[in-house]
Amino acid sequence: MRGSRVRTVAVVGASLAGLSAARSLRKQGFDGRLVLIGDEPHRPYDRPPLSKEFLSGAVGEADLALEGDDEDLDAEWVLGSGAVALDRGDRSVRLADGRSVRADGLVIATGAAARTLPGSEGLEGVHVLRTLEDARALRDELASGGRLVVIGGGFIGAEVASTARGLGLEVTVVEAAAAPLAGPLGVRMGGVVSSLHALHGVTLLCGVGVKALSGRRRVEAVLLEDGRSLPADAVVVGVGARPCVDWLEGSGITLDNGVRCGADGSTDVPEVVAVGDCAAWYDPAAGGHRRVEHWTGARERPALAVTALLSGGTAAQQPPRPPYFWSDQYGVRIQFAGHAALADSVTVEEGTEADRSFLAVYRRSGVPVAVLGVDRPGPFTRRRRQLSSTAAAPPTVAPAAPMSSHGP
CATH class of the missing domain: 3.30.390.30 (FAD/NAD-linked reductase, C-terminal dimerisation domain)
Structure with missing residues (x-):
């Protein structure tokens, strides 16, 4: 089917990228059936405050809402049951609860999930931070004070460290690389920015990996590969995220560190586009495909993908703006x-x-x-x-x- 014959669009993923795609569909004149599918039970909410204002208690859950009080997308919301498979033959998305949603067009916006530390499963006091439920649990944990070890010196880890230090906890950040943030900022500037930790009384250990976590029912220490042991009342694992694309295995959509897309979000399957953290768009500046896990990208890029979806990929488009992100620390x-x-x-x-x-x-x-x-x-x-x-x-x-x- 080409763009004018798309009468039902399913947006799989109900966070910022999915909501942005739904808004763009309506703004660009799509007046057909619109279904938004989300694995979480919540309507779309803002994730950046989870590691900062929400974690510190400065804002509540109501403040995280991304939809306006008077916003009406005339959409069907299917929440609390994630996608588990895509049947390319009849273009239906199968959900975990057994239901199926059939659509002419598909926007894949299933995001990414926090990576965990092997061996930490079931150990109390060990946290990741990706969802509202994660943030609730970590916020309750930090209220008890004590010693926090953050594994990973990226932006999530740095923001959690900053927030926890502001709450009075004793904080140590462990980074396996020679300098935190060397990937996004380069080694020199990554070192400059990460010096904020020491200025605010946070211990930063670089160039050493984590061997294991120790404790019976609850974490008690972080064991480093160089033999050191860091006492810990709580641990936050911030070692990146993996794209949530397992449900697309066998669908015919090319996967390569996410959904492999063109510079407009188009996949190699007609009427299927991908946006947000799960999408590896072609980047002309970099000369390759890459996932860009930034709030601004999740807000802006869906408009390009929706244009490609509705036009059948025939509309001429400008490439997306260069990746942009911000972080608030200390x-x-x-x-x-x-x-x-x-x-x-x-x-x-x-x-x-x-x-x-x-x-x-x-x-x-x-x-x-x-x-x-x-x-x-x-x-x-x-x-x-x-x-x-x-x-x-x-x-x-x-x-x-x-x-x-x-x-x-």
Whole structure:
């Protein structure tokens, strides 16, 4: 079926990316049957506050709602039962509770799930942070105070450490890499940003992995590969996320660290597009496919995918804007746009690293490919616009590995 014959669209995934796709469908004139499927029982909610304001108790669950009070998408909501299979023959999505939803068009927005630490299953006091239920459990845990060990120094880990420290806990962050945030920011700037931990009394241990967790019913310590043992009353595992695409095995849709898509979210199956954390879009600037787990991408990219879905892939489109994310740590706003991995140089052009308030520009052969702002929102926004205007003609580079990093 081509775009004009799509009369029923199923959006599989009811978080930000799925909601953004549903909004785009209605905005672009789709007036057919719209079904939103979600494995969680909740209507769409905002995830970035889970590691910050919600975790600290500054906001409640009602404040997380993504839908407006008067918003009506004229959609059917199927919540609390996730997709387990896709029958490509009759274009039906089979759900965990046995129901099926048939559709002419499909938006895959099933997101990603937090990776766990092998051997931690069933051990009390060990947490991940991805869902509202995760955040509820961790918030209750932190209320007891004590010693928290965060495994993984990425954005989720850093934000949890910041929040926990603000609540008065003794916090240690363990990062296996030589420097936290080296993937999204590069080694130098990752080191600068992660120095915020020490400034606020958080212990940061880099270049060492975790061997195991010890404890009978409840975690008591984190055992490091170098022989050290870190006493712990609670542990947060922040070691990345895996795309939720197992339910698509055998469907004919190509999977490669997520759903493999073109630069507009199109898959290799007609009338099927993918968006959000589960989608590995082709990135012309990077010369390869990559998942971009950022809030802004989940909000903006679905409009491109919906255009491709409704037009049958015939509409000419501009490539998506360069990836953008922000993070709030210890009262400092960190903003980043572009691809640090493409750069051959990075220069601080405003402020100083020592003051933790600066603007840094990443370049390749003199062409800006990324920008980092630390407590410089105005200058960062101007540079980001300039970066977007040059993104249509990026420098030629070798294919890059998929990028997966936290983006509120």
